Amino acid sequence: MIRQLIASTLRVSTPLIFAALGGMFCERSGVINIALEGMLLFGAFGAAVGTLVSHSPWLGSACGMGAGVVLAAIYGVFVIRLRADQIVAGMAINMLAMGLTPFFCKILYDVTGSTPSIPIAERFQSAPLYLSWGLVVICFLWMKYTPTGLWVSFAGEHPEALGAAGIRVNRVRWVAVLVSGALAGMGGASLSIFLSSSFSRDMTAGRGFMALAALIFGKWKPLPTAFACLLFGFADAMQIRLQGVALWGGEPMPVQFIQILPYLVTILVLAGFVGHSRAPKALGTAFHEG
Amino acid sequence: MRKVLQPILAVALGLALGLAVTRIAGESPWHVLQILWKSAFGSGYDFGMTLFYTTPLIFTGLAVAVPFQAGMFNIGAEGQLTLGALAAAVVGAVWPGLPWPVAPVLATLAAILAGTIWGGIPGWLRAKRGSHEVINTIMLNFIAAGLASYVTLYLLKNPDTQNPETRSIGAGYLIHQFGIFEGAPVSLALPLAILAAVFVWILLWRTVLGYEMRAVGQSEPAARAAGINSGRIRIMAMSVAGGLAGLVGVGEVLGNAGKFRLGFSPEYGFIGIAVALLGRNQPVGVVASALLFGALHKGAADLDLETEHVTRELSLILQALIILSVSADGLWSWMKKRGEA
Numbered sequence: 001m002i003r004q005l006i007a008s009t010l011r012v013s014t015p016l017i018f019a020a021l022g023g024m025f026c027e028r029s030g031v032i033n034i035a036l037e038g039m040l041l042f043g044a045f046g047a048a049v050g051t052l053v054s055h056s057p058w059l060g061s062a063c064g065m066g067a068g069v070v071l072a073a074i075y076g077v078f079v080i081r082l083r084a085d086q087i088v089a090g091m092a093i094n095m096l097a098m099g100l101t102p103f104f105c106k107i108l109y110d111v112t113g114s115t116p117s118i119p120i121a122e123r124f125q126s127a128p129l130y131l132s133w134g135l136v137v138i139c140f141l142w143m144k145y146t147p148t149g150l151w152v153s154f155a156g157e158h159p160e161a162l163g164a165a166g167i168r169v170n171r172v173r174w175v176a177v178l179v180s181g182a183l184a185g186m187g188g189a190s191l192s193i194f195l196s197s198s199f200s201r202d203m204t205a206g207r208g209f210m211a212l213a214a215l216i217f218g219k220w221k222p223l224p225t226a227f228a229c230l231l232f233g234f235a236d237a238m239q240i241r242l243q244g245v246a247l248w249g250g251e252p253m254p255v256q257f258i259q260i261l262p263y264l265v266t267i268l269v270l271a272g273f274v275g276h277s278r279a280p281k282a283l284g285t286a287f288h289e290g
Numbered sequence: 291m292r293k294v295l296q297p298i299l300a301v302a303l304g305l306a307l308g309l310a311v312t313r314i315a316g317e318s319p320w321h322v323l324q325i326l327w328k329s330a331f332g333s334g335y336d337f338g339m340t341l342f343y344t345t346p347l348i349f350t351g352l353a354v355a356v357p358f359q360a361g362m363f364n365i366g367a368e369g370q371l372t373l374g375a376l377a378a379a380v381v382g383a384v385w386p387g388l389p390w391p392v393a394p395v396l397a398t399l400a401a402i403l404a405g406t407i408w409g410g411i412p413g414w415l416r417a418k419r420g421s422h423e424v425i426n427t428i429m430l431n432f433i434a435a436g437l438a439s440y441v442t443l444y445l446l447k448n449p450d451t452q453n454p455e456t457r458s459i460g461a462g463y464l465i466h467q468f469g470i471f472e473g474a475p476v477s478l479a480l481p482l483a484i485l486a487a488v489f490v491w492i493l494l495w496r497t498v499l500g501y502e503m504r505a506v507g508q509s510e511p512a513a514r515a516a517g518i519n520s521g522r523i524r525i526m527a528m529s530v531a532g533g534l535a536g537l538v539g540v541g542e543v544l545g546n547a548g549k550f551r552l553g554f555s556p557e558y559g560f561i562g563i564a565v566a567l568l569g570r571n572q573p574v575g576v577v578a579s580a581l582l583f584g585a586l587h588k589g590a591a592d593l594d595l596e597t598e599h600v601t602r603e604l605s606l607i608l609q610a611l612i613i614l615s616v617s618a619d620g621l622w623s624w625m626k627k628r629g630e631a
Contacts, residue, residue, distance in 0.1 A: 034424070082618040087363055087424055091563055092613035099606030106601050107315050112594070209428050216425060254444055260436035263429040270426065271419035279422070 005237055010129055011195060012240075013233030015040065015187040017132040019211035020218070020225050021139050022068075022183030028143070028220055029176035030156035030169075030282040034090030035075050037208025038097030039181050043068040043188025045101045048115045048199035049108065057124045061189035068185020069178055071097060076177040080170050083286040094208075102201050113201035118193060128190035133226070135183075140222040152176055156280030159287045169287045184208070213266040220280060232262040297568050297575070297616060301582065304612030311607060315599035322604070325596045326589035336588065338474025342546070344584030345476075346371070346538040346555070348483035350562025351569060351576035352490050353409070353535035357423075358571045359494055360527035361507035366412060366427025367535040368559025369434030370405040374536025376438045377404035378543040379550030382459025383446050393462040394544050401539035408434060409532015410525055417521030423528065431559070442552050454552040465544045477545025479537075483580075486534055487573040493530070494573075503527050535559065556587065564613045583609065 019040050026033040043064040050063025075093045078084040102113050109115055143149040154162040155172040163169050191207070192199045214232055218225030239258040246252060309319035330340045350367040357364040377400040388396065412426040439454070446456040465478045494500035505513040506523045514520050542554055561583055568582070569575025590605030 032424075034428075078614055078618055084614070084617040087365070088563065088567060088617040089614060091365070091560060092610045092617065094610075095560065095606050095613070096610035099603045099608075099610060102601055102603040103311070103315070103607065106599050110599075112601050206432060209432070212425070213429060252444075254440050256436040256440040260433045263432045263436075267415070267421075267426055267429050270421040271415050272421070273419075 005234075005241060008237040008240070009230065009234045011233075012236045013229045014129050014132050014194065015191045015207055016211045016214060016229040016233055017136065017226055018128075018187030018190060019184045019208055020214045020229050021132075021135060021222065022180035022187065023212055023215045024139065024143075024180075024220060024222060024225060025152060025176040025183070026180035027215065027283060028156045028280055029152045029173045030159060030280055030285065030287070031079060031173050031177055032086040032090065032284045033177075033180055033212070034087055035071070035093035035208075036180075036184055036211055037204055037206065038090075038094035039068045039071050039075075039184035040188045040191070040204045040208045040211075041094075041097045041101060041202070042071045043185030044192040044203055045104070045115075045188070045199045046185060047189030048118065048192040049104075051118050051122055051193050052115060055122050057122060057127070057189075057193050060122075060193055061124075061128075061186055064189030064192070065182040065185040068181040068183070068188065070181070072177050072181020072184075075181075076174055079286070080173055080177065083288075086284055086286075098202065101199070105199070105201075115192075115199040117198040120197070122193075123197060124190070124194040128186070128194045131186075132190070136222055136226040143222060153280070155287075156282055159282050159285075163287070173287070187211070210262060213262060216279075217266055217269050219278070235259070235261050293570065297570065297579070300615035301568070301612055303615045304608060307611045307615075308604065308608035312600050312604065315597075317597050317600050322593070322597065322600055325592060326586070329592035329596070330585035330589035333472065334470060335472040335474050338468075338471025338476045339591075340581070340585045340588040341471070341476045341480055342474055342541070342584075343587045344580045345480045345483045345541045346558040347561055347565050347580035347583050348487060348577055349534050349537045350558050351565030351580050352486055352573065353405075353531040353559075354562050354566035355569065355571040355573070355576055356490060356494070356503070356531045356534065357413075357527045358566060359500075359507045360503040360523060361510060362413075362416065362524060362527060363424050364409070364412075364427060364528065364531050365424055365563065366409065366430050366559070367531070367562045368555065368557060369427070369431035370408045370532040370535035371538035371555060371559055372431075372434045372438050373408050374401035374405035374532075375539030375542050375554065376441060376456075376550050377401050377536070378539040379456045379459060380441065380446065382463040382543065383457040383549070386458075386460030386462075388460060388462050390462045393460060394465050394540075397459070397463055397544055398537070398540050401536040401543075402533040403536070405532040405534070405536020405539075406529045407532065409535065410529040413525040413528025416528075417524045438550070439552060442550060446550075448549065455547075456550040458549045459543065463544050464548060465540070467545065475541075475546040477541055479541030479545045482537065482540060484577065486537060487577050490534070490576075491573040499523075499526060535562075561587070561609060564609050564616075567613060567616050 023033045023036050046067025047060045047064025051060025078089040079086045151172045155169050159169045214228035217228040239255045242253045312322045353367040354364050378397040381397045381400045412423040415421050416423045448455050448457050467477045502518045502523050506520045565579045568579035586605045590602045593600045593602050
């Protein structure tokens with residue numbers, strides 16, 4: 001029972017970790033990423049289609065990452081190039097993903113909403129899980145010990161200083177946004193070809209926002225963010241496990257209270273009631289290249 | 291002139307792009323446009339359904355516009371309207387015997403109150419704890435969905451059906467539906483929405499509170515220097531917004547379903563963001579763009595049947611493209627102001 005719970009916690013946390021790490025690059029560079037949800041969904045769709053075509057989960061997840069990058073590029077054009085409001089454009093990107101995925105499904109497979117299911121031999125068994133934790137370590141080292149990692153933080157904290165040092169702030173942000181699309185796309189892939197057997201409409205069900213919450217809970221740092229993802233994943237796994245379990249009175253367990261817990265905790269953390277979390281200073285502000 | 295022209299251009303651009311996408315599906319964009327038009331305005335019933343969708347969008351559009359004028363972003367209309375509708379249904383299901391004029395008024399007040407509280411929380415958190423309302427309202431949307439699901443499935447479950455909905459409200463709660471729309475559930479909620487728009491206009495441009503809201507929205511430090519309690523203003527703006535969003539429950543629960551149905555809203559709260567943006571956060575603009583988005587929503591509903599490959603989700607694509615076109619342009623002046631603040 002305990003071992004099962006740990007295993008399922010690790011599994012359901014995987015897409016959250018990918019998405020949250022993607023969000024980290026984007027937000028540390030100063031670009032809010034409300035569009036994580038849409039990139040996750042687009043990635044899940046791209047991965048399912050790619051796997052159905054190529055019969056390989058690896059090529060499939062490459063397609064998922066590509067799909068995430070495409071959506072991130074559209075987002076980047078609007079928020080970096082056109083300096084659109086990052087929250088407005090992010091919400092629009094989410095809507096676009098919610099609209100485009102069933103639209104393409106209908107064209108490709110003539111069904112509304114979901115792809116045909118993928119045979120188990122062509123799906124991932126556990127690779128994304130290990131990959132995600134490897135990535136956590138890489139991101140940790142990257143942000144802390146490499147110059148490019150430093151650039152990303154500076155683009156989000158003191159863009160003027162970075163610009164004065166001769167680094168093109170908006171170029172750093174572009175790379176960060178695209179990386180975030182790729183990672184969120186991989187997160188989507190682990191939803192559609194690892195945790196489930198096909199793409200279905202709106203299958204992300206708010207996981208992009210949950211990843212965003214984990215990012216805030218983890219103070220925009222790789223390791224704490226990954227542990228926040230685990231915590232949220234645990235709540236999710238508990239909730240699945242306790243569904244329909246009878247309490248002492250014979251009443252079914254109200255799992256809704258476990259479901260809302262991560263969101264409640266995020267609000268409390270953000271408000272400084274439990275620990276404290278500070279956003280990158282220049283988060284959400286467009287940079288005018290002079 | 292530019293003020294009116296820009297949104298119209300943005301809509302044209304968004305529609306053109308979105309319809310061009312239907313070419314990929316092998317449909318003629320012109321044909322799709324005709325279906326959209328016919329299905330939104332083709333008959334009294336169709337037009338009635340368009341107005342039925344327009345009504346909640348006026349409320350949510352206003353719920354985004356008021357905080358926007360005060361420099362805040364309300365992504366929480368979805369949660370506010372969920373709890374507003376739930377509150378109206380709870381009142382109606384717990385006291386089903388109340389007579390007509392009292393009952394709907396009470397349920398409406400409950401909807402406003404629930405929305406106000408749910409909007410006031412992120413306002414208070416922003417004012418007193420400094421945490422950003424965007425994340426807080428997104429989180430509160432999920433919490434509201436969880437609460438609504440709990441109340442619906444555990445406390446007030448309708449015993450007669452497997453559908454996730456509450457017991458029916460008493461007959462005295464139901465409000466008048468207009469007969470001329472051939473059965474489309476256009477109720478007194480529509481004039482109520484227009485009244486709400488008038489209320490917002492008066493609030494923003496004819497009262498001291500509204501003046502203070504706009505002052506905080508344009509430059510918070512300047513407003514504070516002028517002696518305005520910006521924290522209080524932010525709480526007020528978000529509370530008013532929540533109350534407006536809560537009123538969605540009137541049309542849905544008292545004017546249509548007669549109960550609370552989980553997932554009744556096709557993301558009215560999010561479409562409200564688009565409505566407010568396109569309407570330039572002005573009440574008149576909000577009403578006009580709510581009608582446009584209502585028509586898009588209704589128009590797209592028939593695409594599943596009327597075309598080979600285009601589904602109703604086209605309305606989401608169109609909405610997204612319209613928002614992107616507006617945001618790339620229309621928001622710049624507002625952001626410049628905020629950037630200088």
